[in-house]
Amino acid sequence: MLDSSFEGYVKVSQSFGQHMFTLRATLSSTKVKTAIKSVLGGPIPKRGFCDTYAGKSVAWMSPDELLITVPGPTSGSIYADLQKALVGQHALLSDVSDSRAVFTLTGTKVPEVLAKLAPMDFHPAKFKVGSFTRTRFAQVAGAVFRVGEDKIILICFRSVQQYMFSLLCDAARQDARVF
Amino acid sequence: MDVSPEALPFMAWADGNIGGISCRAYRISFSGELSYEIALPANQGLQFWKMLIDAGAEFGAMPYGTECLHVMRAEKGFIMIGDETDGTVIPQDLGLSWAVSKKKDDFLGKRAQQRSFMDNDNRWQLVGLETLDGSVLEDGAYAIASGKNANGQTNTQGRITSTYYSPTLKKGIAMGLVHNGPSRVGEVISFTKIGTSPVEAKIVSPIFFDPEGEKQNVG
Numbered sequence: 001m002l003d004s005s006f007e008g009y010v011k012v013s014q015s016f017g018q019h020m021f022t023l024r025a026t027l028s029s030t031k032v033k034t035a036i037k038s039v040l041g042g043p044i045p046k047r048g049f050c051d052t053y054a055g056k057s058v059a060w061m062s063p064d065e066l067l068i069t070v071p072g073p074t075s076g077s078i079y080a081d082l083q084k085a086l087v088g089q090h091a092l093l094s095d096v097s098d099s100r101a102v103f104t105l106t107g108t109k110v111p112e113v114l115a116k117l118a119p120m121d122f123h124p125a126k127f128k129v130g131s132f133t134r135t136r137f138a139q140v141a142g143a144v145f146r147v148g149e150d151k152i153i154l155i156c157f158r159s160v161q162q163y164m165f166s167l168l169c170d171a172a173r174q175d176a177r178v179f
Numbered sequence: 180m181d182v183s184p185e186a187l188p189f190m191a192w193a194d195g196n197i198g199g200i201s202c203r204a205y206r207i208s209f210s211g212e213l214s215y216e217i218a219l220p221a222n223q224g225l226q227f228w229k230m231l232i233d234a235g236a237e238f239g240a241m242p243y244g245t246e247c248l249h250v251m252r253a254e255k256g257f258i259m260i261g262d263e264t265d266g267t268v269i270p271q272d273l274g275l276s277w278a279v280s281k282k283k284d285d286f287l288g289k290r291a292q293q294r295s296f297m298d299n300d301n302r303w304q305l306v307g308l309e310t311l312d313g314s315v316l317e318d319g320a321y322a323i324a325s326g327k328n329a330n331g332q333t334n335t336q337g338r339i340t341s342t343y344y345s346p347t348l349k350k351g352i353a354m355g356l357v358h359n360g361p362s363r364v365g366e367v368i369s370f371t372k373i374g375t376s377p378v379e380a381k382i383v384s385p386i387f388f389d390p391e392g393e394k395q396n397v398g
Contacts, residue, residue: 013261158221 004165008172010107015153016069019075020100021068021082025091028063033172035085039078040068050132050145059145060134067143102163103154103168110152112178114144116171124149138167180316182215189395198230203341208395210248210390211255250343253352256307256385263305263340263354269297272356273305274385306360307385308353310378311367315351316342320370322357323377339370345387352387353380 025032027044036044041053044066050059054132056078057069070078075097082093105113111122117137121127125167127146134143140163156164170176180195182204187193192205200223208214219227232240252259258273269292272281280286291297310316322337329330338355345352355364360382369377 095220098222 004103006165006169006172008169009174009177010105010110010111010172012160012165012168012172013104015102015104017072018069018102019072019079019095019097020155021070021079022061022094022096023066023068023082023086023091025066025086025089026064027060027066031089032086032091035089036066039085043119045132046051048133049130051130055067057145059143061134061143092178099158101156101158101164103156103164104151105154105168105172106151108150109177110150112173113168114152114154116133116176116178117167118142118144120144121151137164140164182206184396190391198227198234200227202227209257210251211257211392212251212394214395225291249341250345253341253343253354254345254347254388255385256354258305258354259341263356268356271297271304272302274361300359303356303358304360305340305385306355306357306364307383307387308339308342308355308357308370308380309383310351310353310380312378313350315344316353316355316370316371316378318342320372320378322355323369323371324358343379348387354385357382 004012006012009101023036027033033044036042036058040056040058042051042058045051045058047060047063050057050167052058055071059067059069061067068078068082075095079093079095086093086130106115111124111127114137115122118135120133120135122144126145127133128146132143132145134141136142137154137156140156140160142154142164145153145155147153154164154168180193180197181187187204189206189208190252192203194201196202196205197204197217197219199217202217202219204219205216206214207216217227232242235241249259258264263273270276271292279292282363283289295304308316318339318341320339320342321335324334324336326334328334336358337355339353339355341355342351342353344350357368363382364384366380366382368382369379372378
């Protein structure tokens with residue numbers, strides 16, 4: 001595990017302690033919606049969003065996939081509850097915590113730093129607080145979740161975590177400001 | 180977790196806990212030995228590896244690499260996709276007719292396999308090859324046939340697909356595709372060798388070691 005933190009003109013740090021589940025299911029199904037709501041405390045988010053219910057986040061990945069992020073200590077029971085709630089449904093639930101890396105970027109210039117790496121618009125008018133988007137960063141896939149005006153969480157595969165951290169640090173160097 | 184042959188027979192898998200780590204264990208074997216593949220959370224990989232090395236020390240356990248694994252699978256006659264096969268090789272060439280349904284009305288590839296040059300015994304088929312002098316055949320070497328083709332080139336009757344020195348058997352072993360090979364076991368044919376005269380090799384079964392598959396059932 002890396003102990004990665006970097007202070008440039010935005011702050012980049014790797015986050016640990018959250019667990020992640022992938023859920024593949026028909027998200028339009030009433031039974032699936034009910035299962036999500038009963039365990040996670042809220043409805044399935046709309047396309048392009050990640051909703052958080054008491055520390056449990058649900059991100060829209062595709063018409064049949066959600067990414068669920070929960071605090072480590074309660075992850076076991078939430079996983080078991082989800083499994084139970086989905087019994088009888090054509091659904092696949094898997095703990096993917098160890099296949100992902102999570103980075104948190106904070107600072108007013110976070111959109112600028114990320115715009116150097118990803119082919120998407122990070123302007124707050126387009127990528128609002130609560131938005132969640134899958135995209136790519138230089139040569140690797142990733143996803144971004146705008147937690148606040150000045151705070152974005154980035155997810156990528158664990159196997160490219162060192163590459164991603166290097167990219168982010170390079171783009172966030174003090175001498176790499178654009179505006 | 181219980182990994183006995185009764186609880187976890189050959190080709191079975193089970194979720195469990197080994198050394199305090201949640202895992203999924205598969206009893207499968209590409210080496211031909213009693214063997215398990217164990218999947219576990221990546222963050223605990225190193226810890227598990229260290230525990231395995233420690234626990235295996237009294238039995239002389241040691242890591243081995245894919246090159247070694249390749250030699251072991253060749254001793255067992257286990258084919259490798261991309262070595263024993265390319266786009267021209269069909270299951271029937273590899274002794275896998277048993278795996279192709281004769282009852283199903285249709286499946287992907289059925290029509291192709293019914294074409295005259297496929298549904299035909301007159302093909303290059305998988306065999307084992309042993310040189311008479313114990314040397315290692317060259318990878319990709321051709322089996323020489325009599326006469327010449329329309330372009331004046333020497334005719335061929337097969338080629339080497341995998342070839343290694345087997346430290347267990349103390350000789351060169353090879354697999355290859357040979358014209359009507361399985362019906363010619365015991366026959367000696369010649370293979371090309373760059374820069375020197377051809378090498379004679381006997382057609383044998385591709386299974387050089389543990390033909391009954393007892394080793395993977397130990398335990």
